[in-house]
Amino acid sequence: MKHVSILVPELSVMQAIADPRYLFTAVNQFLAVAGRAPLFHVQLVGFRCEVKLNEGLFTVHADKELKDVPQTDLVIVPALAGDMASAVAANQNLVPWIVAQYHKGAEVASLCVGAFLLASTGLLAGKKCSTHWGFANEFREMFPDVEVADGSIVTEENRLYSSGGANSYWNLLLHLVEKYTDRETAILASKYFAIDIDRNSQAAFALFQGQKGHNDSAVKAAQEYIEKNYNDRISVDQLAEKVAVGRRSFERRFYKATHNSVLEYMQRVKIEAAKRSFETSRKNINEVLFDVGYTDTKAFRTVFKKITGLTPIEYRNKYNKQVQQKDKLLIP
Template sequence: MIKVVVIGFDGCLASALTGAADVFRLAGVTWDRLHGESSAHLFEVQIASVQGEDILCTSGIVIKPHTALEDIDACDLVLVPTIGGRLNRVLAGAGDVVSHLQRLAASGSDLASNDTGAFLLAESGLLDGRKATTHWGFTAEFRARYPQVNLQTEKLITTDGRVFCAGGGSAWLDLVFFLIERYHGYEIARTTARVFVFDYGRNNQSAYSSLQARFNHTDEPVSVAQAYIQSHYAEPILVTSLAALVNLSERTFKRRFKQATGLPPRSYLQKVRIDRARRLLERSRENVDQIALSVGYSESASFNRLFKREVGMSPGHYRSKFSRTV
């Protein structure tokens, strides 16, 4: 039996904490029972806080854990749920959690995190030099805090050795089913997902993200250029023209733009256009060719390639999945 420890701490997301425990506990069991068969549990699941104290979740729900982290010598898997409360406050008080993560990793436990739980793994140094993901909205903050981590927030789940991360608030479900498959095979994961009426197999979170444009900087010329792009994205825009608009040399403009926004000007323009195209695919009945033209692309083929690269699916697939008009 696989022994799983789900770490609870004040400010965690209750659903990611208890939901993961529920799905692990019922993996492979409920399906058999629905078909008149009996089977043994495949996972032993414990929710643990540092000293066995009650866990005050971000919703105000109080969870009584099964045990204390300090009483666990070893386990097969340690899962860190989403930080649902104030990130800085949780991290500031997470020293004991970090120490136990390091100890259990050293004992041979696999490690997993969901969403912002990756910040706790990163605090422990256990993500250094590894691939990881977190919620797309925290990309810039994570990279600033932990530049030594190979962050890939376009991915829903990352794997690197014995470390597994999932991005997105509800991605704990994807992560748990992924781990069920890892330990007990695809068929168990598939049938358990069917019991929970869950579409198992998503592989990226790019389709759910939006442009995280930085506007809260103090570089006025860059702010002017950003505003121009937001208003004129459908027109041909050259970097040289943007530099001239704000009276900077092209080289200086490129350097300052990337420093202020985190993106080169051309990449920023592409992301603005794709973001607008996504909104049109969701809310309008225009065909893909018309949408491509309306956001600044005269060739549908190049638009389709760029859209798929940025979003992880074709414009047609995106519309079928997210349209409000179909």
């Protein structure tokens, strides 16, 4: 029997507490129907038994308090809610228990931005971690000793697991089900809950908004210039000259401020503009690539897929409603 302890943190997302309980309980039912013994003993665990969420709108009742769970096999850290620094601070009373369980041999899995609480334990130092793409830069600022696995749905290292944003945590839960049971049971669970079991990237959902949470005015000026002139051919030398900073110093400062090289930043701005065009216009691939400053179709396709995980055609077909309707009309 695997003991699964789902934490009930303050300032957390109720669904990220309820969903893992639902899944592991359902898997027990699947096993029973197949004539097999239930595998998971699932319980909600909190610092106290009653935890109010959503400013008191909901109350979650934990099955046990931390002090009554001396040992477990798997700790689930649900997604936090609101301001991450405040949520992490509000839940520091959970940290010693998480660390103690890990050192006793338990595995620990964070869901979405639950990675912030897991990272605050120090267990992720020097390791890779996934989190919601929209919080990746904030995570880097708070935990510079943890490597963010950009775009990843599931990251696993040394009995520590983390997932990408929002519903991506279902893929981590399925990953754990497959590990503890088998592929057949995980597939059954994926079908029951209507989850794409093999989705391995959240890159297609990410929006690039530029990292502006820094105080380097020269870098901000360069970012703004790139974003206003993404359809032009801009060189690093031109940018450095515009902001009156030597090239080597400019490149170093730019990377420190944005966690992107200048070239990577320019590519991401161009691809973000291309994504918006694919989502809302009827333009073909060549029209879009020229609009965003590319002249080489192969180069555009390579960079686009690297950043989004999809080819330009796949992305357009996925998100453009006009294209979807046109395709339906062509189907006899």
